[in-house]
Amino acid sequence: MPRLSRTQLANTLRFAIARALPSEADAIWTEIAPVFARYPKDQRTPAPGDLKGGYSRMDQSIQQSQVDVMYDLGTAVARELTGSDARRNALLGSCASDAQTANDRTCLETFIRGWGSRALRYPLPAAEVTAFADIAGATPVDRAAVADVITALLNSPWFLYRVEHGTNASQSVSPLSAFELASRLSYQFWQVPPDDELWAAAVNGSLLTESGFATQLDRMLKSPQLQGSLNEFVNEWLRLEELPSLVALRNDPVYQAFVGAEMPTDAVRTAMFEDVQRSAWQTVVSGGSVSDFLNDRRSYTGDPFLAALYGVPVWSGSGPAPTMPSKNRTGLLTRAALLATGTASTRPIHKGYLVRNALLCQQVGAPPPNAADMAPAPTATMTTRQVVTQLTSGGSCGGCHNATINPPGFVLEGFDALGRERDVERLFDPKGLVTGTPSVDTEAEMRVYDAERRVVSSTAELTKILDDSQLFESCVARNYFRFAQARVESSERDGCLLSEMEAAARSGAPMAEMLKTLAQHPTFKQRSFQ
Structure with missing residues (x-):
């Protein structure tokens, strides 16, 4: 009995309103939106052993605040749908306004059987239609009575959850x-x-x-309705929302000097997210593979700032998207959403962890409790790489950082903290004055598998290593499973399905085949309490 996610609940409320009063649906949603804004946000739940990430669909907790707001939402929607005789009549039909009263109960039951079944997503049996109609008492078409029925329907477990009994409840x-x-x-x-x-x-x-x-x-x-779900998956899988505001430090002298004449806005931040999401969507609709998504070098932004950063014209949203001209823009790894930090520091540790954990599904040991107090940043005399190396190469930190976390982050140092390509790193004093421009060192010894070590010095080489290993493709499949099933996989229960999804992702088949594989597996059509 999965609880609807916050996104799904919003969509379901809008669906119910539109089925009731389609011509007024947008206006009614505007009225109740402040109530829905109080509904608690789902918390992203990472897999065991992961330090970050996770999916909001996996949050299946229920809080009193959710119950309270849902009741308020039910009453608010009901109040709007019955706010006038005209609206009530549009809901129930002419039987609600004619001179007869003998047909009022039938009129209400017809509405419950029709609208109520679609809102609750199963054909309501006669006994349940009767139970809901009884709420209206002796005045079945009275506006307040109808509102009470709607409130009850919208607070039914069948509305708030996806209730699945199966066709044989006696079997597990x-x-x-x-x-x-x-x-x-x-x-x-x-x-x-x-x-x-x-x-x-x-x-x-x-x-x-x-x-x-x-x-x-x-x-x-x-x-096209698939795009919204795919966007949510990409956003949470790649942890795009971890990118802070691009204007929070606009008054900081170092950040001002780093950014230059034109300060990016948070609209640019949104455009960075959309650029990644549209890459995934275009990959799916064009029949591209998971590997094609990793290697996609086209720009999907209509934002002038981001387009200029990529060195391409803005994309209209239709027709072929422009290709990024730089050979160092090799696809997913070099999209601004994965490179920008909202600061003047590139955060190679963060990027290295993202590559290892989100793109390769490799777990990395937990940092010491005080790690957040030592966030590395370049100084007036030391590059970001030098500071990170000094901070992490020794003691208990060195084991994870030297061989696992830092290398992919160092390879990505060819791009600055806005995602701009660079050959040198500008160092600043606290007043924002440039104190040096040392060359950027992007060479690192990269291990994908423990026994395989390769010296890598470019994003093209890093992308190829990820692609050739096929761990990226397997990781996409694993993450999509978690997103779709709203839980972490079990090797015993899910091994066969996950193996099939990984095979589809690694085969070079269209990315849509991986999505389809999940739904084609026999377990998709079953309810299981095992």
């Missing part, structure tokens, strides 16, 4: 019903309730057939 593993399968598909790939076509496939039973399921799955993976 049971096939999903058609409606449960429809919801699993729609929330997995679109983060919304089933649309009309998917609902119809559940109603007529075709969704439970092999061909019917394949038809719906293909349709969903080709739909």
